[in-house]
Amino acid sequence: MMQVLSIQNGATTQESLPLGRLIVLTGPSGVGKGTLMRSLLQRHPELYYSVSVTTRSPRTGEIDGKNYYFISRNKFEQLVAQGEFLEWAEFAGNYYGTPREGVLNQIRAGKTVVLEIELEGARQIRASFPSALSIFILPPSFEELEQRIRNRGQDSSEAIARRLQCAHEEIKAAPEFDIQIVNDDFETALNAIAAALFG
Numbered sequence: 001m002m003q004v005l006s007i008q009n010g011a012t013t014q015e016s017l018p019l020g021r022l023i024v025l026t027g028p029s030g031v032g033k034g035t036l037m038r039s040l041l042q043r044h045p046e047l048y049y050s051v052s053v054t055t056r057s058p059r060t061g062e063i064d065g066k067n068y069y070f071i072s073r074n075k076f077e078q079l080v081a082q083g084e085f086l087e088w089a090e091f092a093g094n095y096y097g098t099p100r101e102g103v104l105n106q107i108r109a110g111k112t113v114v115l116e117i118e119l120e121g122a123r124q125i126r127a128s129f130p131s132a133l134s135i136f137i138l139p140p141s142f143e144e145l146e147q148r149i150r151n152r153g154q155d156s157s158e159a160i161a162r163r164l165q166c167a168h169e170e171i172k173a174a175p176e177f178d179i180q181i182v183n184d185d186f187e188t189a190l191n192a193i194a195a196a197l198f199g
């Protein structure tokens with residue numbers, strides 16, 4: 001059972017339904033969340049991965065509707081005003097948000113839904129869904145985090161600097177979350193996430 005917050009006419013109410021689970025994977029940019037997530041989904045195709053909406057420009061190889069829904073800032077702000085997001089945040093100069101309906105429908109259908117999101121959004125989910133399982137992925141060191149973002153070779157040096165600046169504050173927030181996993185050896189980290197989800 002999980003408590004779902006629903007907002008009706010501005011008032012917040014809670015419904016109790018036989019539901020699936022909500023999992024939040026968070027941590028600083030470049031720590032390996034997306035790579036871990038992709039491997040987890042290959043191992044456990046029964047999981048539902050929520051595709052986020054963003055105002056960031058697509059990176060080489062990213063596909064609209066698969067990696068993200070890429071939209072303009074104006075459109076994003078309209079969707080915020082319409083209450084279309086379960087959570088949203090501005091991160092390193094771009095908006096990111098989780099579409100509300102898709103996630104709630106999957107949870108109502110009994111699925112385990114996984115969100116891979118940044119810190120502010122993860123905090124919003126923890127506030128709305130206290131029973132969500134939240135996992136914070138840590139780098140083995142700050143130097144290694146920097147290496148990973150640089151080696152990924154996808155972001156401008158300005159974007160990398162912004163992301164690393166955020167990372168200092170984000171890492172301090174790790175104890176707020178249910179589980180902390182250090183992504184040093186990839187397989188070890190992946191196994192730890194799977195163990196947290198499936199015991």
Ligand SMILES: Nc1ncnc2c1ncn2[C@@H]1O[C@H](COP(=O)(O)OP(=O)(O)OP(=O)(O)O)[C@@H](O)[C@H]1O
Pocket residue numbers: 027028029030031032033034035036148149151152183184185186
């Ligand atoms: N355990 C690991 N050891 C070494 N490199 C890793 C490890 N895990 C992931 N990486 C590499 O680190 C880089 C960043 O990983 P990834 O893009 O998954 O990070 P992220 O946390 O999803 O970043 P963002 O939040 O910016 O989307 C990638 O090049 C990935 O291959």
Ligand SMILES: Nc1nc2c(ncn2[C@@H]2O[C@H](COP(=O)(O)O)[C@@H](O)[C@H]2O)c(=O)[nH]1
Pocket residue numbers: 027028029033052053056087088089091096097098116117118119120121122
């Ligand atoms: N609050 C949210 N954060 C999200 C969402 N989707 C992705 N993200 C996080 O944004 C940063 C940057 O992502 P990138 O693809 O530009 O590297 C990263 O931490 C993602 O996890 C979302 O829907 N809401």
